[in-house]
Amino acid sequence: MLKKIYFSPFGILISIVLRLLAMVHKPFMVYGFYNQKNKKYLKKIRIGSTVKLINKRSIDLSDNIWIGHYSLIDGIGGVTIGKGVHISSHTVIYSHSSQDAIRLLGDNYIMEDTKKRIGYKLKSVTIGDYTFIGTSSIVLPGSNIGRGCIIGAGSVIRGNIPDYSIASGNPIQIIGDTRERDKKYFLDIIDESKYYDPTVLKIKR
Numbered sequence: 001m002l003k004k005i006y007f008s009p010f011g012i013l014i015s016i017v018l019r020l021l022a023m024v025h026k027p028f029m030v031y032g033f034y035n036q037k038n039k040k041y042l043k044k045i046r047i048g049s050t051v052k053l054i055n056k057r058s059i060d061l062s063d064n065i066w067i068g069h070y071s072l073i074d075g076i077g078g079v080t081i082g083k084g085v086h087i088s089s090h091t092v093i094y095s096h097s098s099q100d101a102i103r104l105l106g107d108n109y110i111m112e113d114t115k116k117r118i119g120y121k122l123k124s125v126t127i128g129d130y131t132f133i134g135t136s137s138i139v140l141p142g143s144n145i146g147r148g149c150i151i152g153a154g155s156v157i158r159g160n161i162p163d164y165s166i167a168s169g170n171p172i173q174i175i176g177d178t179r180e181r182d183k184k185y186f187l188d189i190i191d192e193s194k195y196y197d198p199t200v201l202k203i204k205r
Contacts, residue, residue, distance in 0.1 A: 007043050019049070027069045035061055048089070058095075068135070076114075077141055078124035084196060085127050088135035088153070097121040097141050128163065130196040148178050148197060164200075 005014065015032035033045040037060045045061060048069035053059055059075035062082050068089030073079055077095030081087075100119030102109050114120065125139055128147030133139070137155045145151065145161045152168025161167050166176030179200050186192070192201055 011043055012041055021049075025049070033061060033065075062129070077122035079126075080124070081127045082129035082131070082147060084130040086132045087127075088133060088137070090136045091133055091138070093125055093127075093139040094141050095123060095125050097123075134168075148200075150176075150178055150181075 011032050018030045027050045029046045034041050036057045042063040044064045047067045050069045051067050052072045055075040058078045060080040064084045066086045071091045073093045074095050079095050101117045104119045123142030126144045131149040133151045134153030140158045143157045146163030148164045150166045155168050156170040157172050164178045165174045167174045
């Protein structure tokens, strides 16, 4: 019943009210998100009330995403997250870095226009469809994580992670393939029509 209400025309109003309540209430999940980048309201997104989104206009979220509590997404350099992605709690995604600029500009750092700051790096981040990111992971600027990946808890991601990778650690290392992991579920256990990637099903046949 509750989901029917969320997905009704009243869903947007409910989402706004819940976000206001989040300021004074204990953590809870909020259904629905208005994507400022593509001007669409997404009904099936679930975002923790304690999640912080910086520069929402540059954060492009797809539907069916889940973002756990106390996570932070820095959209200053641009962040794109594909459909069905699950981001566990306390995860941080950075798309900018000031680690050099603060020394090079000293006390003038705050006065300089962002685009003119020497040593200030803006690098977009992309996370592919149906990827899972474990709790307390850190995604660094310029990283690209493929579709269908599993990222282990506490990982530090820098650079490119290919599609279907199982990866973990600091520095991040690829330790497996989700296509192999999923094979055990293909023995008539799952409804294959629901599987996220039909090309994988063709390969396994």
